[in-house]
Amino acid sequence: MRLAALPVLAGLIAWFEVRRQPASFRLLSFALVFLTAADLASLLRGAARDCLLVAASLIFGLFAIEAAAYVMKPGQIIVSSDGETVRRPVIGWGPERAGRFHSQKSDPKTGALIYSADYTIDSNLLRETHSADVKSTIAFFGDSITFGVGLNDADTLPQQFADLEPEERVINLAFTGYGPQHFLREMETGLFDSVIGPQPRLFVFLTTPWHAERTSCKASWVVSAPRYVLDNGEPVFKGSCYKGAALQLQQFLWNSAAYHLVFDPDRQKANHDDIELYIRILLAAVDLAKTKYGVPTLIPFLRSSDEYLRGTGFTNDEITARLAAGGAHVVDVSLLREESAGAKISIPGDGHPTALANRLRAEMLRAYISHDLAYTLRVPTADAVSARQN
Template identity: 50%
Template sequence: MKFITQSAMIRIILIILAVGLAIRGELHHFVTDFRLFTFCAFALAALLATTLARGRLRDIGLVVTALLIGLSVVEATAVYLERRPIVTMTEGWSVARPVLGWGPAHPGVFHAKRQMPDGSLIYETDYTIDDDLLRHTNSATTGPAMVFFGDSYTFGDGVHDSETLPQQFADLIHKQERVLNLGFTGYGPQQFLRGVEIGFYDKIIGDKPQLFLFLTAPWHAQRTSCKVSWSPHSPHYRLTEDGVAFDGSCNQGASLLWHEFLYNSAAYRVFISQLIEKPSHDDVELYIRVLSEAVRQSKAKYGVDTAILYMRVPDAYLAGTGFTNDDIIKRFEASGAKVIDASLDRARADGLILEIPNDGHPTPLANRFRAGLLIEALGIHVTERTQ
């Protein structure tokens, strides 16, 4: 009878420990860059197992160990190149929610801090979420609402409550109208359409809203086509012969598990995702149709017009899709929307800072400019306040 040596027993225990820690890391994400931790832990387990093997099994173990070490090196390189910012948010800021996919868990003040990997500050601010789970906007409390739909640009990632696009719009019209900010981080046209379709915001908006507004750019096509890392649980639409049809949520079932596995890898995010996420003709077509349908349904259901603030993208972004910025604008106009060019090219040419450095979200100045563009383009009459 052959007994297991003390050395072999120690290696077996270490193998079990390494595999257990790797699995725990995948399930609970208890370490930063846990996918790198997983690859390293499995590489260690494979190496230890190889020392216990003999003959052909040892050869197989060497190949597996080399493969896992290679994956660890690639993942470590991607982690170094990616230099992801350090984000600190108050718990409950964004949780899974029905219909729209995610949003705040409860009213309150949520502290947001974003730093570079070296600790230097990108921004630090507070987001006030009201009882309707919307970013607080100080405006008139009664009357037909002017409603902003949209994503983090509309919500105001990185800026104070007083500096968001909806708030600056409300300020410029001297708070004479009721202004609502329905935007939230990561949203897209699909949340706009789904919310209108099922009346998700009816109690908040009221019976006769005055105007809907939506800030967009062609990169929203990656969201309507479920090609972004945060797409799981988002409403999803598919193209039909003459429009779009609701098709449940993005990345359901096994697709959800695979999606999360891929995007939890720095190597995938750095070296592969940009190729996968590149928009196709059908992606842009879906984006146009979803937003156009939201415009049409808003008019049919609420009798309200929609103004689209459109941010142009470089021609290279749309290369190969068969679309240009002008093509997209014409399609939106054909749906009945009032399209306003919100690219701010002149201000950018003047050297003004329109994006938060090392982040990309609009600065308070950019929000101010876009609010002014809205008022001018829509011909909104502002009554001067008396002293």
């Protein structure tokens, strides 16, 4: 029985490590490795048994540390349909297929539902947005905020904007976990050119300083994201964030609750070089949008806390000034005043924007475009036509 248990235990370990499910799979793997070592020790004699007993004790220690970290770390339970996120070339990950995907998040302590939403992915593998059927396009790039995590299709920022501008074709190119490096790489490779079409009007990329964790490859989920380094002040593509043995090591570490609890807070902290790289990647994207596609870039900006930027040598205002000087149209959409007045702009227990926040931000973007970028709209005002001609 003890001998027959070995292949069963090995198979279970492999199954958990390959599937990486459930959320506690690394804890379960440690438990199974301990049982495997203990089982092997019971089959051996002499020095070999003693060595395996020592190894089993060490593995049990790892299991105990992982168990404690798993209990202590901030938890979340997110259940999503199969195929919502898979590995994809160029950008690292994205939806596997068209269809409707259900996602819900619960509080692990109380079981209370935080959100329950359906994401419709269209035939182009993009979040569905209903808008005008015209050739010219306003394209929203971005991360989970723009994608609309926790919200149904009608409540995403691109859809709310499309509802305010029914004459425009609006598409949502955002996806969970993307960063500025995705925005730049998507344009460099022309990944979405066929979807954008031959007549783009405006690119929109919502960002915030903590995107620097993504452009610097410090965030735990960006192992397969595009990676850029600065060469004479210009961002140069260098493949994915991690590959080969480094990829395997990072994936192993980042799936450990103990690693996250002990090392992540300091490791993910942004420094001056991280923010500089973040800004440079955004400026390169703004320039490429203008030179390759002939369109301006509108950047809705979410201010980060002063604490986050402390020690980087940057402030929110300095970052927005750099972006504006580089040709971006920057709009502060932090909604700090609305939040202080009691508006619920974040999903409680999650942090992603509410439908109300997206509606308010869509109105802010529409107002800015109508005043400063009206020539990009299908029905521009007389002042906008004059401005474009000048």
